[in-house]
Amino acid sequence: MSRPVRFNIHPIEAKISDAIGNAPAPEGYGGDxxxxxxxxxxxxxxxxxxxxxxxxxxxxxxxxxxxxMGSHYDLSRFGSExxxxxxxxCDLLMVMGTIAKKMGxxxxxxxxxMAEPRWVxxxxxxxxxxxxxxxxxxxxxxxxVIPVDVYVPGCPPxxxxxxxxxxxxxxxxxxxxxxxxxxxxYKALLNGYGIE
Amino acid sequence: MKIKxxxxxxxxxxxxxxxxxxxxxHHHHITLPDGSIEKQTTTLNVGPTxxxxxGVFQNIMELDxxxxxxxxxxxxxxxxxxEKLAERRPLYQVTPITDRLNYCSSPINNMGWHLTCEKxxxxxxxxxxxxxxxIIMELARISDHLICNSIVGVDxxxxxxxxxxxxxxxxxxxxxxxxxxxxxxxxxxxxxxFERNFTNTAFTKLEKFLKEYPKVLKEFExxxxxxxxxxxxxxxxxxxxxxxxxxxxxxxxxxxxxGVDYDVRVHSPYSxxxxxxxxxxxxxxxxxxxxxLVRNQEMWQSLSIIEQAYQKIQAFxxxxxxxxxxxxxEYYLPKKEDVYTKMEALIWHFxxxxxxxxxxxxxxxxxxxxxxxxxxxxxxxxxxxxxFRLHFRRPCFIYYQAYPELIKGGMLSDAIVTMSSLNLIxxxxxx
Amino acid sequence: MAIDNQxxxxxxxxxxxxxxxNFEDSYGMLSFEAPKEQNLKVLQYLYDEPTLGFQFLTDLCxxxxxxxxxxxxxxxxxxxxxQTNTRIRFKVFTSIENTDVFTAxxxxxxxxxxxxxxxxxxxxxxxxxxxxxxxxxxxxxDYFPLRKEFPLEDQTRIDKDDEMFGRG
Numbered sequence: 001m002s003r004p005v006r007f008n009i010h011p012i013e014a015k016i017s018d019a020i021g022n023a024p025a026p027e028g029y030g031g032d033x034x035x036x037x038x039x040x041x042x043x044x045x046x047x048x049x050x051x052x053x054x055x056x057x058x059x060x061x062x063x064x065x066x067x068x069m070g071s072h073y074d075l076s077r078f079g080s081e082x083x084x085x086x087x088x089x090c091d092l093l094m095v096m097g098t099i100a101k102k103m104g105x106x107x108x109x110x111x112x113x114m115a116e117p118r119w120v121x122x123x124x125x126x127x128x129x130x131x132x133x134x135x136x137x138x139x140x141x142x143x144x145v146i147p148v149d150v151y152v153p154g155c156p157p158x159x160x161x162x163x164x165x166x167x168x169x170x171x172x173x174x175x176x177x178x179x180x181x182x183x184x185x186y187k188a189l190l191n192g193y194g195i196e
Numbered sequence: 197m198k199i200k201x202x203x204x205x206x207x208x209x210x211x212x213x214x215x216x217x218x219x220x221x222h223h224h225h226i227t228l229p230d231g232s233i234e235k236q237t238t239t240l241n242v243g244p245t246x247x248x249x250x251g252v253f254q255n256i257m258e259l260d261x262x263x264x265x266x267x268x269x270x271x272x273x274x275x276x277x278x279e280k281l282a283e284r285r286p287l288y289q290v291t292p293i294t295d296r297l298n299y300c301s302s303p304i305n306n307m308g309w310h311l312t313c314e315k316x317x318x319x320x321x322x323x324x325x326x327x328x329x330x331i332i333m334e335l336a337r338i339s340d341h342l343i344c345n346s347i348v349g350v351d352x353x354x355x356x357x358x359x360x361x362x363x364x365x366x367x368x369x370x371x372x373x374x375x376x377x378x379x380x381x382x383x384x385x386x387x388x389x390f391e392r393n394f395t396n397t398a399f400t401k402l403e404k405f406l407k408e409y410p411k412v413l414k415e416f417e418x419x420x421x422x423x424x425x426x427x428x429x430x431x432x433x434x435x436x437x438x439x440x441x442x443x444x445x446x447x448x449x450x451x452x453x454x455g456v457d458y459d460v461r462v463h464s465p466y467s468x469x470x471x472x473x474x475x476x477x478x479x480x481x482x483x484x485x486x487x488x489l490v491r492n493q494e495m496w497q498s499l500s501i502i503e504q505a506y507q508k509i510q511a512f513x514x515x516x517x518x519x520x521x522x523x524x525x526e527y528y529l530p531k532k533e534d535v536y537t538k539m540e541a542l543i544w545h546f547x548x549x550x551x552x553x554x555x556x557x558x559x560x561x562x563x564x565x566x567x568x569x570x571x572x573x574x575x576x577x578x579x580x581x582x583x584f585r586l587h588f589r590r591p592c593f594i595y596y597q598a599y600p601e602l603i604k605g606g607m608l609s610d611a612i613v614t615m616s617s618l619n620l621i622x623x624x625x626x627x
Numbered sequence: 628m629a630i631d632n633q634x635x636x637x638x639x640x641x642x643x644x645x646x647x648x649n650f651e652d653s654y655g656m657l658s659f660e661a662p663k664e665q666n667l668k669v670l671q672y673l674y675d676e677p678t679l680g681f682q683f684l685t686d687l688c689x690x691x692x693x694x695x696x697x698x699x700x701x702x703x704x705x706x707x708x709x710q711t712n713t714r715i716r717f718k719v720f721t722s723i724e725n726t727d728v729f730t731a732x733x734x735x736x737x738x739x740x741x742x743x744x745x746x747x748x749x750x751x752x753x754x755x756x757x758x759x760x761x762x763x764x765x766x767x768x769d770y771f772p773l774r775k776e777f778p779l780e781d782q783t784r785i786d787k788d789d790e791m792f793g794r795g
Contacts, residue, residue: 060299070362135277272763445737
């Protein structure tokens with residue numbers, strides 16, 4: 001059952017004087033045009049607004065992440081609508097929660113399966129440094145096994161803090177040189193962790 | 197005495213060796229009887245990082261086609277040595293680590309710990325404090341059951357329910373924030389009461405919750421409870437009889453779904469639960485559908501308890517409405533204004549923080565009804581400032597043992613739904 | 628209607644005589660001790676006897692008393708009678724050299740993992756357990772961490788300044 005249309009039933013004729021983009025270009029300057037930018041900027045822009053995170057949620061910070069993914073704090077406005085659980089398909093490894101020594105090899109294996117370029121964000125105090133658990137069974141920070149780009153402190157960090165960390169990752173991604181992953185410094189960094 | 201050296205940095209994944217070892221161990225694939233399509237079972241590693249295991253536990257399943265024949269479980273991927281940690285910390289410093297047991301409903305763990313300490317120290321809390329505690333604990337129970345039920349929905353394919361109710365968990369978090377400042381791992385309350393009186397904003401937020409939430413719960417229930425697809429997915433899967441459940445030490449909604457009406461709030465009432473009128477929902481077969489319905493009904497009951505408690509609190513007038521803690525200067529930190537101005541308050545503050553106040557010697561076991569069942573605290577004190585031994589009786593750890601029996605003979609997808617309907621919280625499992 | 632602690636004590640001493648001792652009332656719960664060889668008999672009696680009926684194993688844990696020579700490890704069972712709402716605590720002590728204790732997992736399936744956890748933390752060897760392996764710690768660990776002699780912290784950290792933490 002359709003209602004009668006009430007609005008916009010007298011459409012206005014388009015007039016040439018209203019349109020601002022319509023002025024003809026001077027002789028010799030017309031055509032499609034081009035835009036100069038650095039390749040790394042454009043690639044960075046594309047990458048940073050479509051990061052696919054892998055939520056490696058082990059404990060309490062994982063529940064705050066679920067809150068961040070919810071509609072109130074909404075991570076998907078930053079381009080991370082699709083979270084993946086397969087490391088082969090993801091760019092950003094978000095480690096949320098305590099990593100015990102038993103879990104360390106598993107974390108390393110997940111990291112190794114990710115394809116370049118990959119970033120790691122350590123969410124929460126436990127992932128950054130072991131947190132309040134200074135015990136024999138907890139890995140005192142995931143940077144003992146994998147290289148980390150951004151650390152988000154908090155126990156658990158508020159969703160705003162997680163989003164702030166995510167935005168810092170976006171800054172890193174946007175400004176990264178496209179030759180970084182092939183360079184000597186990066187290789188040395190990975191070798192420091194025993195990764196070839 | 198060799199203590200484990202630092203993690204060996206190798207190029208190969210360390211786990212690869214372990215996986216090879218497991219695969220060769222499991223070459224004892226179970227041979228299937230004649231007439232089966234396959235000759236041997238397939239080994240499937242539902243590994244520690246898996247989107248469907250909400251938490252880190254590993255199950256190495258032997259499958260005959262789609263049916264599960266047996267499973268070998270590995271837990272401990274998030275073992276944080278709480279019990280050893282507690283031996284180093286005085287009583288009020290143990291509260292933050294109890295938060296991290298069942299982190300979906302951390303106020304219940306905090307209150308349970310405070311009740312244990314109060315039992316050991318012989319502290320009586322006034323009625324108003326008890327009613328405030330009841331409100332917080334029931335909010336936590338609602339928060340825990342919301343996660344569990346909506347995750348069961350997600351595992352059967354219905355993602356909407358989860359996103360919709362997360363919004364209402366935010367309302368509960370706001371109430372916690374008003375009282376104690378933190379959203380998730382609350383560290384709420386003190387021995388003897390609360391750290392501050394509930395402000396008017398807290399009560400306004402509570403009223404808003406009580407007004408808006410029943411509609412949402414009704415919608416959520418309407419989405420799942422008589423939904424044909426959901427019923428066919430969940431009925432029959434993961435069933436357990438009452439005798440086996442009792443032998444396995446089940447407690448909480450999982451036991452009530454099997455037919456036994458054991459609820460610590462009714463059997464050994466604490467924090468004035470005997471003043472409230474509520475029912476204990478009980479299921480029949482103990483399968484996934486019954487667990488879902490029991491948790492759902494418990495949320496309604498919790499809502500009714502909160503309303504009753506709120507009315508009782510509003511009945512306190514005048515000076516009684518200002519009470520928010522028991523009068524125990526030896527264990528309850530004095531107000532900061534007093535610490536800076538009065539001598540006795542300063543001395544008490546110093547004694548409590550420095551641990552000069554000794555505990556009585558003794559052993560106490562106290563249980564509260566957590567989101568998953570009977571959460572027990574066994575505290576042995578030898579008179580020093582820290583516990584001599586603190587053991588947590590964690591319900592998740594105890595009923596997860598029954599998982600192989602629950603899924604045997606069922607299909608793989610049912611095994612996944614069973615795992616999420618049991619409400620396994622990794623923090624409570626491993627402690 | 629909880630069973631009276633006196634009644635429990637009388638029934639136990641009737642059946643076991645001198646083998647059960649150290650009866651204590653700790654905060655309302657009766658707590659007693661028996662030699663470790665008798666633990667299954669006592670548990671079975673508490674389970675089967677119709678007037679007692681402790682058929683629910685609430686908790687099983689261990690405690691390390693390093694100063695009591697010959698009785699360093701205690702295994703503590705908490706039992707519960709759901710019908711009458713009575714709880715009871717039962718302890719067996721074992722020395723640290725010979726830590727064999729009979730397993731309760733045939734009687735209570737709940738004891739299965741609880742005994743594995745106790746083995747993992749304290750090294751109590753449960754005789755007859757079908758799968759006594761470490762459960763929460765890494766499999767390669769070769770000491771029993773919750774014993775009082777071992778430290779809490781990870782000993783391989785090089786970045787922590789012990790002077791600042793008062794452990795220098």
